[in-house]
Amino acid sequence: GAVVSQHPSWVICKSGTSVKIECRSxxxxxxxxxxxxxxxxxxxxxxxxxxxxxxxxxxQGVEKDKFLINHASLTLSTLTVTSAHxxxxxxxxxxxxxxxxxxxxxxxxxxxSIL
Amino acid sequence: xxxxEQHPSTLSVQEGDSAVIKCTYSDSASNYFxxxxxxxxxxxxxxxxxxxxxxxxxxxxxxxxxxxxxKHFSLHITETQPEDSAVYFCAASIPTGTGTASKLTFxxxxxxxVTL
Numbered sequence: 001g002a003v004v005s006q007h008p009s010w011v012i013c014k015s016g017t018s019v020k021i022e023c024r025s026x027x028x029x030x031x032x033x034x035x036x037x038x039x040x041x042x043x044x045x046x047x048x049x050x051x052x053x054x055x056x057x058x059x060q061g062v063e064k065d066k067f068l069i070n071h072a073s074l075t076l077s078t079l080t081v082t083s084a085h086x087x088x089x090x091x092x093x094x095x096x097x098x099x100x101x102x103x104x105x106x107x108x109x110x111x112x113s114i115l
Numbered sequence: 116x117x118x119x120e121q122h123p124s125t126l127s128v129q130e131g132d133s134a135v136i137k138c139t140y141s142d143s144a145s146n147y148f149x150x151x152x153x154x155x156x157x158x159x160x161x162x163x164x165x166x167x168x169x170x171x172x173x174x175x176x177x178x179x180x181x182x183x184x185x186k187h188f189s190l191h192i193t194e195t196q197p198e199d200s201a202v203y204f205c206a207a208s209i210p211t212g213t214g215t216a217s218k219l220t221f222x223x224x225x226x227x228x229v230t231l
Binding site: 045 | 147157158159161204208218219221223
């Protein structure tokens with residue numbers, strides 16, 4: 001149980017393009033989803049926390065207009081990188097957890113490459 | 116906010132030996148401490164976790180110890196095998212108490228290599 005699916009797994013696109021990444025909890029209701037960014041050989045840096053039906057809470061230094069997060073249902077959250085540029089290239093990972101219950105379950109991640 | 120330090124950054128052990136990874140946290144309010152294993156290009160996978168009301172937890176070859184007074188916790192892997200080679204992350208979580216989900220603060224990771 002506790003499977004989190006993330007798509008796409010790899011995206012290559014031109015600078016200026018907007019990219020949407022989906023995160024789905026397949027067998028549980030994810031009241032909270034988290035979005036992380038991970039640079040090569042580095043740790044996971046939390047970008048934002050989203051609770052179903054409410055606005056996401058962004059960490060300090062993360063541009064909310066750049067990284068749009070939507071958590072419209074208990075099983076789906078999306079991250080849209082708007083007008084992506086090469087510096088946005090990274091590994092993006094989502095995680096999900098049920099109500100008041102640890103642990104977080106991670107998706108497979110999305111490797112984003114902006115040319 | 117919470118700050119989690121992790122040591123060592125790299126660790127090489129021979130197959131069959133034990134491996135120990137240590138983490139310290141800054142906020143005494145933290146009450147949940149998971150350990151994740153991440154293989155190259157893959158998702159972090161939870162391998163063991165511990166809550167602040169417990170001092171030690173064991174699952175086969177893996178154990179975690181927690182010292183709340185000193186604010187540090189450690190991962191112990193015994194009888195290491197080549198498939199244990201990966202990056203291991205510790206994390207700490209502070210309860211919000213407001214009905215919103217607590218968030219994890221991750222350590223910087225330890226690259227474990229188990230050699231034959």
